[in-house]
Amino acid sequence: MRCAVCDKEEVLPFKCAYCGQYHCAEHRLPEAHGCKYLHLARSPIEIERVESVVRERRPERVAMRLSGSEAANLAIGSALVTAVGFTLLRTGWTDLPHLALAVGAFTASFLVHELAHKYEAQRLGYSAVFKLSPIGALLTLLSVFSPLKVIAPGAVNVLGIPSARALARIAAVGPTSNIAIALVCYASSLVLQLASPASPLGRVVFVVGALNSFLALFNLLPFGPLDGLKVFSYSRRAWASLFVPSLLLTLYGYF
């Protein structure tokens, strides 16, 4: 049997209980062979300690992986958010390219938000999985027909026991990504509408900005399972520094 890391021939190899690979004595520990299941091998308390004591030496990243069921959850979530996004597109856009652009942009807005949570969680050493919430999905579906919009079909659940600080950071990146997209969209739509006032492209880009502003604002409400509460309970200042811009951007989008 050869070691999976250094390829050294080993008569009595060590089998890793987490990834199942065989290693030599030197590479037998999950840390030593860069085990892809290192997050399972580490206890949450150890991650906490590493994070708080040794700031610059972060725990190992968890590799980005998307299971089939998580992808399905994300696809249904995107479809719901895209449907709500279309109800915000009040004016006449009729042609296929603009329709395709709107679908793509709405889907991307939602995916960027959720995947930002997942990426940040994994960067901090936690596994995280997106899951639809039945109530959230239902309310988002009803928002297609109601003037009151709820856009929260599900959430990224962080596994393990993250600190309040880690939880707030993981929560903040979702709305932050939407604020960034909104700023870029609003600026681009200004340029587009000046360049060609007759084209619906500027309007589509503007609505993508409005949808992102609303996604940020809604998720920053400091209630229940929303991102806002996790940021708010860790730092009111950090929360306000995200909430105020997203409120202004949403107001700009609707008036």
Ligand SMILES: [Zn+2]
């Ligand atoms: Zn080895």
Ligand SMILES: [Zn+2]
């Ligand atoms: Zn391993």
Ligand SMILES: [Zn+2]
């Ligand atoms: Zn979120």
